[in-house]
Amino acid sequence: MSTGPTPPPSKALSSAGKGLHSRAYNGLIGACDKFVPAKFRPLWMHPAGPKTIFFWAPLVKWSLVIAGLSDLTRPADKISPNGCLALGATNLIWTRYALVIIPKNYSLFAVNLFVSLTQLFQLGRAYNYKWEQSKLEKAKEQPAVEASLK
DSSP: OOOOOOOOOOHHHHTTTOSHHHHHHHHHHHHHHTTOOGGGHHHHHSTTSTTSHHHHHHHHHHHHHHHHHHGGGSOGGGOOHHHHHHHHHHHHHHHHHHHHSSSOOHHHHHHHHHHHHHHHHHHHHHHHHHHHHHHHHHHHHHHHHHHHHO
16 A cells, blocks of 8 residues: 655755764764763663753753742842742643653653742742732821821
């Protein structure tokens, strides 16, 4: 049962792995392959191991967690609620994504979860600060209103 001739591969597919960066990467991996001990070979060859973006992207993304933790010392009035909400919500989406892709990427799951938690905590700090400020303003206005009524 023939469905007809298969179309030729697209240019993107036919040129995959032939660029300068791909050659450099393949050369580096080939050189490193020789030095990986047998004990670490399963990790090295894993579909989400150090040979793939699935390993390096979460590793670098931990810098966002560190930045979020360092922002805990930032005054609450300097926190951007919109930025915290955007980063927290986006990372919640990516947290789910990390568990539905193949291979499942638990390191990506963990880093996205921690980024979300730090940002949502910051969002809570910002809204708590605004709520406290509105209470203080109402308390200041109350005596002025009572004095004007007398």
